[in-house]
Amino acid sequence: MSAELLFSIVIPTFNRAEFIGKTVQSVIQQSYTNWELFIIDDGSTDHTEDVVKAINDQRVHYTKINNGERGRARNHGTKMAKGDYIYFLDSDDLIYPNHLETAFRYLDKKNIELLWLPYEQVDQTGKVLRPHRRLKKSVLDTLISDGNFMSCHGVFLRKDIAERHPFVEERELAGSEDMELWLRLASRYPFKVGTEVTSCLVEHDDRSVMNFNDIGKLVRRKELMLRHLEQDKVVMRKVGESFGKITSSAYSYIALHAMMNRNTSSRLAWKFLWKAWEEEPYNVFTRRTMAVIKHGLIRMLG
Numbered sequence: 452m453s454a455e456l457l458f459s460i461v462i463p464t465f466n467r468a469e470f471i472g473k474t475v476q477s478v479i480q481q482s483y484t485n486w487e488l489f490i491i492d493d494g495s496t497d498h499t500e501d502v503v504k505a506i507n508d509q510r511v512h513y514t515k516i517n518n519g520e521r522g523r524a525r526n527h528g529t530k531m532a533k534g535d536y537i538y539f540l541d542s543d544d545l546i547y548p549n550h551l552e553t554a555f556r557y558l559d560k561k562n563i564e565l566l567w568l569p570y571e572q573v574d575q576t577g578k579v580l581r582p583h584r585r586l587k588k589s590v591l592d593t594l595i596s597d598g599n600f601m602s603c604h605g606v607f608l609r610k611d612i613a614e615r616h617p618f619v620e621e622r623e624l625a626g627s628e629d630m631e632l633w634l635r636l637a638s639r640y641p642f643k644v645g646t647e648v649t650s651c652l653v654e655h656d657d658r659s660v661m662n663f664n665d666i667g668k669l670v671r672r673k674e675l676m677l678r679h680l681e682q683d684k685v686v687m688r689k690v691g692e693s694f695g696k697i698t699s700s701a702y703s704y705i706a707l708h709a710m711m712n713r714n715t716s717s718r719l720a721w722k723f724l725w726k727a728w729e730e731e732p733y734n735v736f737t738r739r740t741m742a743v744i745k746h747g748l749i750r751m752l753g
Contacts, residue, residue: 456558458486458551459534459610463524464542465493468502470653471542475506478540483551486510489528490542494518520625521603522618529613536566537613539603543653544570550649554607557645564640566607570650583648590642594634595693598700603629604652612640619679623668627676634680634697638689666715669708670723673701699731703739710746717750 460478464471471490478488490503492515503513516527525539536558540546550568557566567590569583586593593600616636618628636642677698680686687694702723710720724743727734734740 455560456485456536456555457534458483458536458538458554458607459528459532460486460488460538460540461525461528461532462488462490462540462542463493463521463528464490464495464499465518465521466495466497466499467542468495468497468499470655471499472502472506474540474542474545475503475511477545477547479506479508479511480548481546481551482548483555486551487532487534488512489514489531491516491524491528493521493524519620520622520628522625522628523620526617526620529610529617532610532613534610536607536609538607541603541652543655544604544651545653546650547648549647553645553647553649557643558607562609563643564609564612565636566643566645567601568605568607568645568650569648570602570604570652571648572654573651574654580654585646586644589637590644591634591637591689594630594637595690595696598704599627599630599633601629601633602652605650606633608636612636621675623671624675624679625672626669627672631676631679634686634690635683638683638686664712664714666705666709666712666719670705673705677701695730699727699734702727702730703734703737703743706743707739707746710743710750713750717747720747 462474488511490513492499494517500515529537554566554568571579571583572581573579616632618632706720706724706727709715709723710717720743
């Protein structure tokens, strides 16, 4: 296979010594070999550096920076990259051997702005927990109706677009910085969507996106995301009245995690569920609403 496109893979990491070795090996094992990998260590205090530096491949570059959260780390890697396309990969996820080759087939000589390749969710043994479901709507419409179905996984950005539209680096936004960027990008550019599942998101108890001991922090994060989106005239012009759905999804997300956290008052969970319904009455029929109610009943009876 010709290797005309150079892919720049950026992995932000923080205390992921247990996982990052497998993640990097999944990159090294790609059938498409024209890539460079930038691992941006966001101030790890474990032995992540030792794990990475033991990997003998000249295409792998390691840089350690002061902790500033994942958005800043990804932006740092983008500035170092020389590739035609940027690909962000989390340090506890895996790409399958045909991942870059599949992206190449979509992107070669077509000047596509953005590509998303689907992923599946697996446990640490590789068992599939949630297979990918094909999109029935555009990326933008799916983000509005379903929330961040892409996570920060599977998106290839043309280098000039990645430089023009960096992640917001505010620490309090960490965990929603990808959703904010995808909505910003999908409001401006078409997303090409692949059909092949070529990577996986690995579920484990230590995933940062799942740890919400401080619900107040989650509330501030979601409200900050909404403020950034509201201030973006292109986003607001594109999503129009659908912004209420985005707001409702953010509030119901808070409600679910508040209800699941036994250290948080259930009143706060019901408050945000009500706010979600006020923004979008249809939200009463969603699976997330049913989950909030289920956990609410468990707390009442338990």
